[in-house]
Amino acid sequence: MLTQLRFKNWRSLRDVTIENLQPINVFIGVNASGKTNILDALYFLRDANIDGSGGVVSNVMKRGGFSHIRTHHVPETLVELEFTFKLHHGSSQIRYCNQIDFINGDEFPLIFSTHIEENNQLIYANDAMPLPFESNLESRWQNATGNERGDVLRYYAHLYEIRRWQMLDEGFVPPLKETQDNDNLILNLISSSGRNVPFILNLMQQTRFDLFAGLSRDLQWLLGNVYDLEIESHFQQTKIKLNEKNQRIVEMPTVSFGTRRLLAILTAMYLLDMDLSPFKLPYRDDMPFADLSHVPLAHMPGLLVIEEPDMALNPGLLRKFVEKLREFVANQHPRQLILTTHNPTFLDYFTPEEIRIVERDAAGYTVVKPISRRIKELWFDDEETPHLPGQGWLNNMFGALAE
Amino acid sequence: MVDECLRRIGRLSQMIHLMAEHAKDIIVMQLLFKQKFPHVKIRPYPPPPKKGGISWLAKNVEKLIITALENRKSKHDCIVVLHDADLQTRPHGRNDYEKVALICKKYRDDVIFIIAYDELEAWLLADSGLAQALNRKPKNYDNEIRPSKILNKWLEDTGRKHLTDEKIAIIEQILKGLDGTGDQHSPSLQAALKKLHDHDCLNEDTQKRL
Numbered sequence: 001m002l003t004q005l006r007f008k009n010w011r012s013l014r015d016v017t018i019e020n021l022q023p024i025n026v027f028i029g030v031n032a033s034g035k036t037n038i039l040d041a042l043y044f045l046r047d048a049n050i051d052g053s054g055g056v057v058s059n060v061m062k063r064g065g066f067s068h069i070r071t072h073h074v075p076e077t078l079v080e081l082e083f084t085f086k087l088h089h090g091s092s093q094i095r096y097c098n099q100i101d102f103i104n105g106d107e108f109p110l111i112f113s114t115h116i117e118e119n120n121q122l123i124y125a126n127d128a129m130p131l132p133f134e135s136n137l138e139s140r141w142q143n144a145t146g147n148e149r150g151d152v153l154r155y156y157a158h159l160y161e162i163r164r165w166q167m168l169d170e171g172f173v174p175p176l177k178e179t180q181d182n183d184n185l186i187l188n189l190i191s192s193s194g195r196n197v198p199f200i201l202n203l204m205q206q207t208r209f210d211l212f213a214g215l216s217r218d219l220q221w222l223l224g225n226v227y228d229l230e231i232e233s234h235f236q237q238t239k240i241k242l243n244e245k246n247q248r249i250v251e252m253p254t255v256s257f258g259t260r261r262l263l264a265i266l267t268a269m270y271l272l273d274m275d276l277s278p279f280k281l282p283y284r285d286d287m288p289f290a291d292l293s294h295v296p297l298a299h300m301p302g303l304l305v306i307e308e309p310d311m312a313l314n315p316g317l318l319r320k321f322v323e324k325l326r327e328f329v330a331n332q333h334p335r336q337l338i339l340t341t342h343n344p345t346f347l348d349y350f351t352p353e354e355i356r357i358v359e360r361d362a363a364g365y366t367v368v369k370p371i372s373r374r375i376k377e378l379w380f381d382d383e384e385t386p387h388l389p390g391q392g393w394l395n396n397m398f399g400a401l402a403e
Numbered sequence: 404m405v406d407e408c409l410r411r412i413g414r415l416s417q418m419i420h421l422m423a424e425h426a427k428d429i430i431v432m433q434l435l436f437k438q439k440f441p442h443v444k445i446r447p448y449p450p451p452p453k454k455g456g457i458s459w460l461a462k463n464v465e466k467l468i469i470t471a472l473e474n475r476k477s478k479h480d481c482i483v484v485l486h487d488a489d490l491q492t493r494p495h496g497r498n499d500y501e502k503v504a505l506i507c508k509k510y511r512d513d514v515i516f517i518i519a520y521d522e523l524e525a526w527l528l529a530d531s532g533l534a535q536a537l538n539r540k541p542k543n544y545d546n547e548i549r550p551s552k553i554l555n556k557w558l559e560d561t562g563r564k565h566l567t568d569e570k571i572a573i574i575e576q577i578l579k580g581l582d583g584t585g586d587q588h589s590p591s592l593q594a595a596l597k598k599l600h601d602h603d604c605l606n607e608d609t610q611k612r613l
Contacts, residue, residue: 361476362476362477372473374469374470374473375470375473378469379466379470387451391451395448395449395450395451396446396447396448396449396474397448397470398470398474399474403446
């Protein structure tokens with residue numbers, strides 16, 4: 001499970017550390033406070049990792065080059081993206097720091113370096129590694145640490161988790177029906193727009209009907225009027241159909257955005273329980289640690305990042321929806337959620353510890369902070385008149401409210 | 404020094420953390436400041452819906468002050484507690500008023516305590532723009548009994564709703580015409596603004612210096 005994130009010189013994130021991450025984390029902040037920059041850094045970490053050799057360069061260029069990812073008005077050019085996770089079979093904390101540097105103001109990153117620490121002790125360091133960075137990582141590690149292959153795999157397995165981060169951006173809405181093409185062949189990751197949801201569901205229906213039936217039940221429980229879900233695939237075209245309780249079959253074109261977004265969220269949740277090893281993650285066969293294909297993926301920790309999951313959902317549905325989210329993180333395998341919202345009614349269902357406030361400081365840089373212990377004691381633990389977080393938000397108890 | 408540089412380049416606005424007994428009082432202050440000191444930002448700490456009044460303020464003002472101290476981004480941010488004097492309507496049983504005053508005194512290094520005589524509505528009755536919009540003449544209503552009743556009568560006579568709603572858009576409509584000139588006729592508003600000036604909350608002197 002992720003316990004800490006640190007971003008340095010990434011867009012508005014001049015130097016931001018987000019500590020004590022919980023199983024559920026809800027980021028709130030005014031528009032343009034930097035929430036999307038945080039999520040984009042996570043996208044970058046995942047995609048640069050997935051794309052393998054050259055992934056850093058291609059993902060920097062995808063974002064418009066160095067000038068579009070760096071913090072402006074600061075002299076340093078070094079960008080640092082760091083995450084710390086706790087091994088789920090012990091108390092070890094692994095800190096993984098990626099550094100990207102640019103020389104002479106070039107738009108291309110020229111240096112990528114990696115530091116890995118276990119419980120604050122450096123176990124791997126490779127400074128100024130020329131790109132592409134993944135080549136010979138295994139032997140470099142062994143040279144540096146003398147670790148046996150098994151240990152190396154153990155650590156690297158957790159980096160593998162990043163490749164399973166499921167992320168849905170603000171505007172995600174699964175398509176009504178979709179034709180398969182080269183862009184949506186990847187089925188182990190939900191696309192940020194939800195575009196490949198029909199294919200993932202089709203695969204789930206065919207290969208893991210138990211999960212598909214569970215998803216269908218969840219949808220029925222959440223929406224009431226849904227009888228079940230059915231995926232129809234002819235040639236390359238795949239359609240999603242919802243059967244309503246009155247037995248009328250409703251094809252996706254007539255299903256609202258809210259229902260479709262709910263379906264995408266459930267798909268992302270259940271996708272983490274699918275062991276897609278026969279479908280191979282987008283990995284080159286000659287890459288080191290190919291042995292990891294034997295690791296049961298469904299047992300690995302899974303992170304789901306959703307921007308504004310409550311958008312287009314009826315307020316009356318939110319309680320059940322959050323119940324479903326809590327059920328997801330209580331999975332027998334470690335699961336974690338990072339969410340953003342602008343909705344105080346939605347926020348009411350979370351605890352103060354799960355909330356992170358994203359703000360700009362006086363100099364215009366993003367800061368991320370938890371609700372302070374003092375504020376929590378004053379307003380949320382007050383036995384006589386306890387506030388709910390959403391109400392505290394509207395009453396300006398902890399910021400993140402537009403002026 | 405850093406704050407001053409940021410203020411100079413316009414990246415640090417003056418911020419007033421404002422707490423009052425009713426949400427509508429905070430909204431009225433926001434509208435007044437929008438007219439008179441547009442460079443000053445108000446961070447409101449309103450009571451929760453269906454709560455408020457001097458008893459609520461007395462019970463919660465210390466928590467609110469501590470909250471504002473926690474939320475303060477710069478030492479230039481001002482923390483202001485505002486309530487009606489209500490001397491004419493509640494001359495006795497003033498425990499809650501005294502409690503608010505005592506707590507503000509306890510935090511006197513950080514908190515500015517402002518009282519509207521006899522009710523905040525007197526500041527609105529003294530406003531030339533609003534009075535003109537309501538076909539009346541502005542004057543000093545600080546010593547009137549229940550200026551809120553007078554204001555509601557004025558509003559009623561011109562077909563406007565009473566000033567009771569807590570929604571900013573509705574209050575903005577009700578007080579259409581307000582131009583922030585109430586201090587010309589209301590000594591209590593004048594005194595309140597002077598107090599804010601003296602504590603450098605309105606930032607005009609600072610801006611002139613810069």
